[in-house]
Amino acid sequence: MSEPAAPIVETAEPAALRWLDRLPVITENSRFRVVWDLVIAALVLITAVVVPFQAAYRHEITLAGSVLIYLIDLFFLVDIVLNFVTSYRRAGVEVTDRRRTARHYLRTMFPVDLIANLPLDALVLALGAGRVVGPSAVSVVLLLRLPRLLRVVRLFVVLNRSQQQTWTNTGALGIIKFLVVAALLIHWVACGWFVIAYMDGFPEDSWVAGQELEQASVRAQYIRALYWSIVTMTTVGYGDISPRREVEYLFAIAVMLLGASLYAFIIGNLASLFSSLDRAKATFWNRIEALELYLRSRGTPRDLAEQVHNYYEYIWARHRGMKADAMLEDLPGPMRLEVLLHLTHELLAKVPLFHHCSPTLRNVLLLSLHAQTYAPGGYIVREGEIGREIFFISRGQVEILSDAGEKDHGTLEDGDYFGVLSLLLGERRTASVKALSYCEVFVLEERRFNEIRKEYPEFREVLKKMSSEKTDRVSQLVMEGIVL
Amino acid sequence: MNIVTEESNGIQIVRLEGRIDAHTTTLVEEKLFSLADGGVSRMVINFEKLDFISSAGLRTLLSTAKRLREAKGDLKVCNLNPNVQEVFDITGFSTLFNVSASEAEALAAF
Numbered sequence: 001m002s003e004p005a006a007p008i009v010e011t012a013e014p015a016a017l018r019w020l021d022r023l024p025v026i027t028e029n030s031r032f033r034v035v036w037d038l039v040i041a042a043l044v045l046i047t048a049v050v051v052p053f054q055a056a057y058r059h060e061i062t063l064a065g066s067v068l069i070y071l072i073d074l075f076f077l078v079d080i081v082l083n084f085v086t087s088y089r090r091a092g093v094e095v096t097d098r099r100r101t102a103r104h105y106l107r108t109m110f111p112v113d114l115i116a117n118l119p120l121d122a123l124v125l126a127l128g129a130g131r132v133v134g135p136s137a138v139s140v141v142l143l144l145r146l147p148r149l150l151r152v153v154r155l156f157v158v159l160n161r162s163q164q165q166t167w168t169n170t171g172a173l174g175i176i177k178f179l180v181v182a183a184l185l186i187h188w189v190a191c192g193w194f195v196i197a198y199m200d201g202f203p204e205d206s207w208v209a210g211q212e213l214e215q216a217s218v219r220a221q222y223i224r225a226l227y228w229s230i231v232t233m234t235t236v237g238y239g240d241i242s243p244r245r246e247v248e249y250l251f252a253i254a255v256m257l258l259g260a261s262l263y264a265f266i267i268g269n270l271a272s273l274f275s276s277l278d279r280a281k282a283t284f285w286n287r288i289e290a291l292e293l294y295l296r297s298r299g300t301p302r303d304l305a306e307q308v309h310n311y312y313e314y315i316w317a318r319h320r321g322m323k324a325d326a327m328l329e330d331l332p333g334p335m336r337l338e339v340l341l342h343l344t345h346e347l348l349a350k351v352p353l354f355h356h357c358s359p360t361l362r363n364v365l366l367l368s369l370h371a372q373t374y375a376p377g378g379y380i381v382r383e384g385e386i387g388r389e390i391f392f393i394s395r396g397q398v399e400i401l402s403d404a405g406e407k408d409h410g411t412l413e414d415g416d417y418f419g420v421l422s423l424l425l426g427e428r429r430t431a432s433v434k435a436l437s438y439c440e441v442f443v444l445e446e447r448r449f450n451e452i453r454k455e456y457p458e459f460r461e462v463l464k465k466m467s468s469e470k471t472d473r474v475s476q477l478v479m480e481g482i483v484l
Numbered sequence: 485m486n487i488v489t490e491e492s493n494g495i496q497i498v499r500l501e502g503r504i505d506a507h508t509t510t511l512v513e514e515k516l517f518s519l520a521d522g523g524v525s526r527m528v529i530n531f532e533k534l535d536f537i538s539s540a541g542l543r544t545l546l547s548t549a550k551r552l553r554e555a556k557g558d559l560k561v562c563n564l565n566p567n568v569q570e571v572f573d574i575t576g577f578s579t580l581f582n583v584s585a586s587e588a589e590a591l592a593a594f
Contacts, residue, residue: 420574427539453570460573467576474576475546483539 023085025096028161033086037158040079043072044155047148048184055142056191056198056225057218061125069145076117076151083109109157116150139199152184174273182262189255190229194221196247205244233259280320288312311375314438318373333367340366351394352415352469353442356462364452369442374398374435381484383432387422388446396439400482402431409482410473411436417466418484423449430483486533487515495591496524501533504541512541516548525557528590532563537571549581558582562590 026033047069054065083105087096095101121144156177163173197206202214207228213221228241232255243252275282288309295305328336341348344366348354354362369392374380380391383402393416400409400418409431412418422429423446444452452459467474477484485508486501496519504512519527527548531537537545549559562584564572572578584590 421539424571424574425539430539460570464573464576464578467574468579471576471580475580478539478543478575479546481539481543 021098023081023098025098025101026082026086027096028087028089028094033082034162036079036082037161040075041155041158043075044151044158045180047072047151048155049187051145051148052188052191053222055139055146056195057222058142059138059198061138061141069148070119070122073117073119073148076113079154080110080113080117083113109154112150112153115147116154118147120144120147149188155180174269178265178269178273185258185262186226186229186233189233189258190222190225193228193248193251193255194225196251200247203245207241207244207248210244211241229255232256233262235259235263281316284312284316284320307375307377311373311378314375315373318438318440337363337367347394350414351392351442352466353392353417353462356465358458361452361456361458361462364456365444368448368452369444372441372443374439374441376435376437378435380433380435380439380441381419381429383429385422385429386426387419387429387484390417390419390423390444390449391433392417392442392444394440394442396441397436398433398439399436400431400433400477400484402480402482405432405434409477409480415466416470416473417463420463421483425483427483430481433484485511487512489515489519492591494526495594496527497530497587497591498527499530499533503536504534504544505536505538506540509538509540509544513544513547516544517551520548520551520555525552525555526594527552527557527559528587529559529561530563530587530590531561531565531568534568535565537568542571542575542577545577545581558594560584560590560593562587 050065050068054069058065084102085098086105087094087101088104089095095104121141124141124144159173159177194208197203197208200206202208208214208221211224213224224241230236231238231241232252235256243249292305292309295308328339331339341363348362353365357365371394374396380398381387383404393412393414395414397411397413399411401407402409412433418433421427485503488499488501490497490499498516498519500512502508516527529545545559545561552559560582563586564583569578569583572581572583582590582593584593
């Protein structure tokens with residue numbers, strides 16, 4: 001084997017697993033595996049519907065039915081083999097060593113798959129070739145197919161895997177799982193409710209006889225049983241079809257308990273499942289609602305509260321309520337950088353600060369800048385403060401106001417920056433800067449500014465180029481005594 | 485704050501020493517304006533011994549340059565120390581003035 005040594009101590013491998021070496025390892029999220037999983041999921045659903053239906057309503061072993069079942073079996077046999085060599089994730093690391101994938105499968109899903117795929121019915125048919133006669137023998141063969149229902153477990157394995165791979169909304173997936181389980185349970189109960197009468201040969205006091213369905217078509221029988229299943233499971237209980245024999249009472253009790261549990265599950269979970277469909281939005285607006293209630297309780301003026309609300313509405317629309325800086329803080333530097341480069345690739349093309357930078361400086365700046373959003377009418381800096389940061393406007397328009405807002409010194413917009421004079425010279429700002437529209441601003445704090453200008457002399461050149469493109473504006477502001 | 489002036493081939497050389505801050509700006513401003521008003525149109529300011537320049541100092545330079553340019557002259561600066569050079573670069577003043585490395589270079593630029 002040319003595989004690199006796995007970081008585990010290899011013990012003597014059983015000969016039984018040597019055949020694995022001839023198989024390629026299948027990556028858990030490879031296109032092949034995803035498509036295969038989809039096929040398996042579809043086959044699980046077909047099995048879960050057809051097998052109990054055949055056992056309950058088709059009291060004969062038909063060629064078409066058997067071919068379908070054994071064909072599906074063939075797929076599941078291949079699936080078992082593939083599962084031995086399908087990689088899995090352990091603590092975020094993909095394990096691709098064949099021995100480990102095989103051992104992992106043996107320890108986890110293999111026992112279930114084995115039971116679910118044992119062809120007990122075929123065994124009985126083969127052993128008693130030609131002797132499987134009479135309704136009860138046929139029923140036994142059909143009932144022996146029921147362990148295949150365990151394959152439903154496989155469906156959940158597939159759903160969970162697809163959730164991990166595609167980051168599918170867990171709320172939506174929860175609803176899908178719930179609906180599948182509910183539909184299958186209702187179907188199984190409909191099959192079971194009918195089969196208990198059939199097994200005893202439709203006695204006169206059975207519910208089937210009571211409904212005069214003994215000779216009815218399979219469709220009529222199934223619809224009636226399905227109706228009873230739904231009426232009972234949903235706790236509606238019309239009572240037009242009711243148990244008449246002990247075994248039916250027992251079955252009905254079990255179904256009622258199951259139905260009540262399912263009902264409780266629905267009440268308990270469906271609302272939260274639906275609300276979690278957009279969990280991020282719900283969480284975001286819950287927080288804002290709490291803040292608004294607090295502001296109201298403290299007598300905050302209505303227009304200020306409205307400004308706060310509008311601000312958050314903008315933050316939601318533009319950033320999905322995320323403060324990417326804070327969210328990404330825990331990531332290691334290089335990974336954070338990669339995510340940031342991806343998130344800001346459009347912005348990088350628009351913001352002049354980044355135009356003039358080498359890739360190295362651009363990366364350093366990306367990791368050092370904090371994105372901040374300001375609402376219209378909000379102050380970004382105020383007159384009298386000592387500058388502790390530089391602001392790069394990536395989007396929006398601001399106005400410069402001095403003399404407590406009395407005097408207007410014009411505007412700055414996309415691509416402009418301010419704050420450097422006060423910071424470099426240690427002077428108080430002689431004007432305030434107020435957002436005229438929603439403003440997206442990158443903030444560079446004094447400490448990082450000082451570090452970067454020392455470590456990357458190129459940064460000074462970048463700022464020089466940026467300001468040299470606006471010399472008229474620079475000199476106008478200086479002449480007007482504006483220090484920002 | 486010390487201001488030394490010298491004339492060379494019709495060009496006024498002004499050597500500033502110390503700091504242009506809140507206390508000394510007026511002094512520098514008065515000196516530069518009086519030179520400009522007294523008929524000087526071409527001026528070189530040597531920053532070799534200037535350690536610091538405030539925003540008001542920058543404004544004085546701009547105003548002086550404006551006056552000189554109105555009189556068809558110009559203002560050139562030279563010998564900026566690293567701190568002042570950085571302020572000039574980052575604020576865009578390096579492109580507003582002709583900055584030279586030495587006095588001779590600045591004089592030759594006229």
